[in-house]
Amino acid sequence: MTVGELVCPAGTPAALRTAVDAGADAVYCGFQNATNARNFPGLNFTPEEMAEAVDYAHAKGAKVLLALNTFPPAGKFDLWREAAAMGVRFGVDAMIVADIGVAAAIREAHPDQRLHLSVQAAASSPEAIAYYVENFEIKRVVLPRILTIPEIRAIMTEIPCEIETFIFGNHGLMVEGRCSLTNYATGLSTNMDGVCSPASDVEYKREADGGMTTRLGEFTIDRFGPNETAGYPTICKGRYRAPARETGYYAFEEPVSLNLARLLPDLMAAGVHAFKIEGRQRSRAYVRQVVSNFRAAVDAIREGREPHLADLVALTEGQKESQGAFETKKWR
Amino acid sequence: MELTLAPIPYHWSRDDRRDFYASIADEAPVDTVVLGELICSKRAPFFEADLPDIAERLEAGGKRVIWSSLAEILLKRERKATDDLCAGDDGRIVEANNAAALRALAGKPHRVGPMMNVYNEETMTFLAAQGATHFSLPPELPRAGVAVMAQAARAAGLGVEVQAFGRASLAVSARCYHARAHGRTKDNCQFVCEEDPDGMPLSTMDGDPFLMVNGIQTLSRSYVNLAAHVPDMRALGVTALRLIPQRQDMVAVARVFADVAAGRIDGDEAAARLDAMQMDTPFSNGFWLGDAGFRRIARSA
Known part of the structure; x- marks a missing residue:
């Protein structure tokens, strides 16, 4: 061995x-x-x-x-x-x-x-x-x-x-094999289809201020300022708002x-x-x-x-x- | 068709749990109640001393009581708790939600919970040979897969359960996201999850509600609601509907599902009755229809 x-x-x-x-x-x-x-x-x-x-x-x-x-x-x-x-x-x-x-x-x-x-x-x-x-x-x-x-x-x-x-x-942040976040947002399953955050459902949208919004399906995963590099939109690496975090934060993990x-x-x-x-x-x-x-x-x-x-x-x-x-x- | 009430996924207070199960015991037309902690071993000491009384009360109310194993097992304490839960010779039936529990339960009758990834009849057959009698399927398995599973289960005399109400579990982690939102870690969480008895909402940066956090678990923002599909499920051979406790009138929810499961009302009426309850949370049926889980899709008549 x-x-x-x-x-x-x-x-x-x-x-x-x-x-x-x-x-x-x-x-x-x-x-x-x-x-x-x-x-x-x-x-x-x-x-x-x-x-x-x-x-x-x-x-x-x-x-x-x-x-x-x-x-x-x-x-x-x-x-x-x-x-x-x-x-x-x-x-x-x-x-x-x-x-x-x-x-x-x-x-x-x-x-x-x-x-x-x-x-x-x-x-x-x-x-x-x-x-x-x-x-x-x-x-x-x-x-x-x-x-x-x-x-x-x-x-x-x-x-x-x-x-x-x-x-x-x-x-990887989530326990692998027990994550259906992608399926919830896109209809494609990580476990059954072998797909996590499929490119076909990913959108990068340039904002008026020069920033970038990344989306997966209908959901915004992150918003980047004009001087930030936009990362690939993966749900567990996204930025969200919670009651205690009104301005947004990486709820699961930094990218x-x-x-x-x-x-x-x-x-x-x-x-x-x-x-x-x-x-x-x-x-x-x-x-x-x-x-x-x-x-x-x-x-x-x-x-x-x-x-x-x-x-x-x-x-x-x-x-x-x-x-x-x-x-x-x-x-x- | 039977109704199963899943373990409370959230950190409800001891009093809330006692009150909840008292009303379930006395009023809710459910056949089975799964008790115990599924998500976080740190919560169990707050209420586990009450469980024998709760179980007795539920059984007095005519319910079958099943005991849930933890979904995630890492620590010595969690390993021991799982061994103790599964080792009993008192005839208690355990629902395995982790392979460690499967190992401890092999050779005696048990159930397999929705965290166990039973997606196909080969897995079901293998586990049945080790003593599993009842399978709660992953919430994301669509109708087409459930149909095959239900047929195989019927031939083998096994139970097949589908989540019909409540938030879908979408992910678990070793990290506690409740603690993280409050600048803490799992070890010094101070049980902040108790402040959110129906989960902590996460919205997108645009303000769209998206997910719910419950300790190490991430849940759907929407409540899965398959009331309209229950007649179809019955025809497919699904033997049980799983209801996830939410901060709603679960007795009323159970009554609707009991009525539609028994054929006293049709799917449309069941759906209308749940709509009329005006919950503050949207419903979804996307997983069942093989679509994005968050969607609520009208039935094509």
């Missing part, structure tokens, strides 16, 4: 090759449909592309993790079954699942297939993780981005599987990204098996830069050298960044 395997995003075949070439130990990717949680136009893989991607990654010693991490609504389950069967045929190294029915169906049809538990399953306690390990022989759990390092350490001593934690990228570069040595010392870099929607240039920097840092720590954390920290410099929940419980 290794420590600090780098699990990198591959939104497209080109991004996959870029991540592999930049030193990813594993890449995660999905098909072009609702079976994965980044079902965005222009992203993901056709069956042919997936087959080629697995060959490419394997030739370079990298693993491919297939994201099947959404929840099939009754009546549409066969799409997930077929995606799993294709993944087995192409030889993916593991499948990342969230739905109990999907996990059970893969266990039954493909008993030898390695399974990882997606963050979308929202398993945040040792007992919840054990439920999935015992029932579906889950080999690795992706922990929700809501735990502190001491909590991660404690969980690791109690569960019989590997642990993967998010280390860089979008900072920050997660960067655990400074905590990397601690996370490796804790024995975290794999680090997940978020960003299947990101450019190849971004993927190359982030992956190669984390590659160098993990290698340095493994070899007992001082990692150049400043380079990693600089990746989000100028933006707002956060160590999220990982550093302290005060986040809650």
